[in-house]
Amino acid sequence: MLLLDSRCAVLDGISVFPDHSDPLQWYYLPTQPHLTVVDGTPAFQLVGFRGSRDGGLLSFDCNIGLDQAAISALQQKIRSQFDLDGDPRVATVPLEDGTVHLVVMGADSSAAPPSPDDGQPAPEQPFVVKAVHNAKPSLYNENQASFSVQLDEQGYAMVRATLDAAILPVAVIYSLDYLALRPAYKVTLSIDWDRVQKHLDETFGTKVFIFSADISKAVDELDESKAIDLRADTFVAEDTEGVIDRRDAALAQVKAMITSAFFEPSLPPWTPEKPSDWERALKAIGEFATQQAAWAAGGPAGQNNEVSFSYKKTDYTRIDRKNLDVNFSERTTVRRSIYPQGHLTSLFAAIAASPELLGRLVREVQASDFFTRRRLQALYRPNLGAPLIDSIDVRAEYGGIVHNALLTPDTWSTNFEWLSDVRDGVMQQEVDISYDVRFKNADTTERPAELSSEHEKTSLPIVSLLPEADLFTIRSVSLLAERIPWTRFDSVEVYVRHRDEEHKVDERELFRLTEKSPSAVWPMFVVDREKTSYEVRTVMRAVDGNDVDSGWSISDEEQISVRNPFRARTFSVMANVSWTEIRDVFVDVRYEDKANDVLVEDTLHLSQGTATPTFVVDLRDPTQTAIEYTVTFSYVDGRVKQLPPSVTYEPRIIVDPKSHGHRVVQVMPPPDWKTRGVELISLELRFEDFLENLNYAAQLELDGPDARARFEFDYVDVSRNRYEWRSTVLFRNGLRHVTNWVASAEPVLVPRLP
Structure with missing residues (x-):
C-alpha cells in the first residue's frame, strides 16, 4: 500500500511514493496534465462557424499519463535517488475518487452560474458560452478527460491566435483522492534499572503501605531525572477516532509495567472498629488483579486509587538485563488529495513540424442561407400507470435551445420545433430529451410525488415516453380467498406493504375479502425492479371471535392465496326421544384449547321436524379434539331434565333422557x-x-414418554364421578414399583413416580 514517509518526493515534475512493505514497489503521479496524442496527432479540434449563431467549438482530450520512455527514466531516477538494490517497479497511484474541471479564458466549468441580482439578468461570461465535460476523469491509468467548450466570436479568435504561443489559454485542474499509510503514534520507554532501584529504595524502602498517588509521584520524579525516559509521540489530530484511544491504552500498559515491576498490592491491618475499610481494600485488590490481567493481554489500563501497595525488595542490579527499551507504534490509513494542474502547452512544435496539421486541427464552417427545421413529437401512450399520473413535464434541448411542454390526460402528446443546427454543412439531428412525472394525490409518506428521467438522445422524429419502463412500474398482485368456510368467518383482511427506503416508497394497503367479493387486485408501485418483494399479513375474522392471524411474511409472488389453515372439527347431535313427551332438546357445547387461547361455545337446539344441528370448530392443535357438552330435555308437561356434563371425542352423539353423563380421563406419562x-x-x-x-x-399401558391413553365411563351424579387407579412402574434397571389404589376426579391422570 502507498506509504507517506520521508521518501515521498517530486522527481522531474512527477510525484513518487514508496510502498509500505515492498522496497522495490513505487507509485507515481505527474503534476501537470497534457494533451492526448493519438498516432502522433494531438486530440484537439477547433471549429469556427458563422451563420445565425456565430462562434466556435473547442474539443480536446487531455491526461496525466507518461509514455514508456518517461517511465523508464523515472525508474532509473528512483533507483539512483533512493539507492535501491534493483530496478523499481512503478505503477500509477491507485485512486479512490476524483474530479476534473476546466478554466478557459477566466471561465471556470465547476463554478455555479451567476444568479440574477435585483431582478436584472446575469451578466454574460466573455469568450465562453458553455463548457461541457464529465465531472470525473477516468480514474484509471492515464486519467483521460474529455472537454467540449462552446466559444463566442471573441473566444474563438483568442484560441485561434494562441495555437502557436507558449501556452494555450486553457487550464485543466484535477482533484484526485487516494488512500495511503502514515504513522499514527509512537510510545517509547527506556529504563535505567540501577538508578530507578536506588531512587525507589530511598523513597519507599521503609514504608509499609504505599498508594497509587505515591507511585505516580515517584515515577514523575524518575521521568524528570531521565532514569525513566517515557515518550509518546502522536502524528494525528487529537479527535482522530480510535487512534487516540489505542495510543492511550499503549501508554497505560507501559506505565503499568513500571508499577508491577517494583510494587505489589497489599491489605491494611484489619481493625474491628472499621471492618468495612478492610473489606473494601480486599475488593480493590481483586479489581487490581483483574486490571493486571487486562494489561497483560493488551487491553485498556485503568487506575484503582483504593489499592495500597508494598515495595518489592528485588535487586534488579543482579539481573543481567539492566536496561529496558519498549516501543509501541501504529500506522493508519488516511485519505489524501493531490491536484495536478496546468495550462495546456501550445501546438507550436507540432504545427512547425507538420504545417498541414493546422488544417486538420482548425476548421471553419459557414451555414447556408437555406435552413430546414428540426421537428420532434413527444407522446405518451397510457399504460398501467396512467391512472396514477397527473402530468408529464417534457424537456427537449436542441442546439442549446430548450423547450418545455406539459402533457396531461386531456392531451398526451406535444410537438417541438427548432431552427436547424448545421455543423460542417451537416444538419445535426440529436435532441436531448428528459421528463418529470408528477402523480395524482400522492401521499409522500408512501411514495414520491414526482420522478425524473435520465437524459436521452434521439435522432428520430417521434419519441415515445415510457415512464412505466424508465421510472416505475405497476405490478398487479392478485388476491384470492379460496375454500374459506364463510359460515364461520365474516371476512378476510389482507394487509400488504411494499417498502423501498432508497426511493422513498412505503406503500401500505388493506383489502377486505368476503363471500360475495372473494378476490381483488393490488397495483403495487415499484421504482426499483430488483426490489419487487413485499410483506403480507392475513387476518380471518371469525364469527365466534377466534380470529386467525397469519402474522407478517415476505413474498415475491404475483398472487396471494388465502386458505383456511386449520382442520375443521365437526360435532353433530341426534335425539332418540318421544316427541309426544318432549318438546325441545338443548345441547350446550363447549370446546377449549388453552394453549392456543381458543374457546368456542354454542347451544344446539333439537325439536320435532328440525334438521340435525352441527357444531364446527377450527383446530389449532389437531390433537385437541375433546368436546364438552351438557344435554337438557324440556318436556311437554313443563318438566326439565338435565344430564350431567359429558365429554366426547366422537363426531356425533345420540341423546336420550335415559342416558348418563360420560367422562373421558386422559392418561399421560410423567x-x-x-x-x-x-x-x-x-x-x-x-x-x-x-x-x-x-x-x-x-x-x-404407557410404553414411552409420548404415549397417550384414555379411560371412559358413564356416571349419573356429579358428586359420585370419582374413579380409582393404581400403577405398576417397571424401570430399565429391572426394579418394579406398585402403588395402592388411589381415588381421583381429575380429567387428566399423570401417574406419580416413587
Whole structure:
C-alpha cells in the first residue's frame, strides 16, 4: 500500500511514493496534465462557424499519463535517488475518487452560474458560452478527460491566435483522492534499572503501605531525572477516532509495567472498629488483579486509587538485563488529495513540424442561407400507470435551445420545433430529451410525488415516453380467498406493504375479502425492479371471535392465496326421544384449547321436524379434539331434565333422557420419564356406582414418554364421578414399583413416580 514517509518526493515534475512493505514497489503521479496524442496527432479540434449563431467549438482530450520512455527514466531516477538494490517497479497511484474541471479564458466549468441580482439578468461570461465535460476523469491509468467548450466570436479568435504561443489559454485542474499509510503514534520507554532501584529504595524502602498517588509521584520524579525516559509521540489530530484511544491504552500498559515491576498490592491491618475499610481494600485488590490481567493481554489500563501497595525488595542490579527499551507504534490509513494542474502547452512544435496539421486541427464552417427545421413529437401512450399520473413535464434541448411542454390526460402528446443546427454543412439531428412525472394525490409518506428521467438522445422524429419502463412500474398482485368456510368467518383482511427506503416508497394497503367479493387486485408501485418483494399479513375474522392471524411474511409472488389453515372439527347431535313427551332438546357445547387461547361455545337446539344441528370448530392443535357438552330435555308437561356434563371425542352423539353423563380421563406419562429410567407403566382404572349399578374397568399401558391413553365411563351424579387407579412402574434397571389404589376426579391422570 502507498506509504507517506520521508521518501515521498517530486522527481522531474512527477510525484513518487514508496510502498509500505515492498522496497522495490513505487507509485507515481505527474503534476501537470497534457494533451492526448493519438498516432502522433494531438486530440484537439477547433471549429469556427458563422451563420445565425456565430462562434466556435473547442474539443480536446487531455491526461496525466507518461509514455514508456518517461517511465523508464523515472525508474532509473528512483533507483539512483533512493539507492535501491534493483530496478523499481512503478505503477500509477491507485485512486479512490476524483474530479476534473476546466478554466478557459477566466471561465471556470465547476463554478455555479451567476444568479440574477435585483431582478436584472446575469451578466454574460466573455469568450465562453458553455463548457461541457464529465465531472470525473477516468480514474484509471492515464486519467483521460474529455472537454467540449462552446466559444463566442471573441473566444474563438483568442484560441485561434494562441495555437502557436507558449501556452494555450486553457487550464485543466484535477482533484484526485487516494488512500495511503502514515504513522499514527509512537510510545517509547527506556529504563535505567540501577538508578530507578536506588531512587525507589530511598523513597519507599521503609514504608509499609504505599498508594497509587505515591507511585505516580515517584515515577514523575524518575521521568524528570531521565532514569525513566517515557515518550509518546502522536502524528494525528487529537479527535482522530480510535487512534487516540489505542495510543492511550499503549501508554497505560507501559506505565503499568513500571508499577508491577517494583510494587505489589497489599491489605491494611484489619481493625474491628472499621471492618468495612478492610473489606473494601480486599475488593480493590481483586479489581487490581483483574486490571493486571487486562494489561497483560493488551487491553485498556485503568487506575484503582483504593489499592495500597508494598515495595518489592528485588535487586534488579543482579539481573543481567539492566536496561529496558519498549516501543509501541501504529500506522493508519488516511485519505489524501493531490491536484495536478496546468495550462495546456501550445501546438507550436507540432504545427512547425507538420504545417498541414493546422488544417486538420482548425476548421471553419459557414451555414447556408437555406435552413430546414428540426421537428420532434413527444407522446405518451397510457399504460398501467396512467391512472396514477397527473402530468408529464417534457424537456427537449436542441442546439442549446430548450423547450418545455406539459402533457396531461386531456392531451398526451406535444410537438417541438427548432431552427436547424448545421455543423460542417451537416444538419445535426440529436435532441436531448428528459421528463418529470408528477402523480395524482400522492401521499409522500408512501411514495414520491414526482420522478425524473435520465437524459436521452434521439435522432428520430417521434419519441415515445415510457415512464412505466424508465421510472416505475405497476405490478398487479392478485388476491384470492379460496375454500374459506364463510359460515364461520365474516371476512378476510389482507394487509400488504411494499417498502423501498432508497426511493422513498412505503406503500401500505388493506383489502377486505368476503363471500360475495372473494378476490381483488393490488397495483403495487415499484421504482426499483430488483426490489419487487413485499410483506403480507392475513387476518380471518371469525364469527365466534377466534380470529386467525397469519402474522407478517415476505413474498415475491404475483398472487396471494388465502386458505383456511386449520382442520375443521365437526360435532353433530341426534335425539332418540318421544316427541309426544318432549318438546325441545338443548345441547350446550363447549370446546377449549388453552394453549392456543381458543374457546368456542354454542347451544344446539333439537325439536320435532328440525334438521340435525352441527357444531364446527377450527383446530389449532389437531390433537385437541375433546368436546364438552351438557344435554337438557324440556318436556311437554313443563318438566326439565338435565344430564350431567359429558365429554366426547366422537363426531356425533345420540341423546336420550335415559342416558348418563360420560367422562373421558386422559392418561399421560410423567414428565421425568427419561431421567428416571422408566421402561413401562401399567395402569388399572375402575369406576363403580353401586346405586346406579355402574361398573367400568380398564387396563392401560404407557410404553414411552409420548404415549397417550384414555379411560371412559358413564356416571349419573356429579358428586359420585370419582374413579380409582393404581400403577405398576417397571424401570430399565429391572426394579418394579406398585402403588395402592388411589381415588381421583381429575380429567387428566399423570401417574406419580416413587
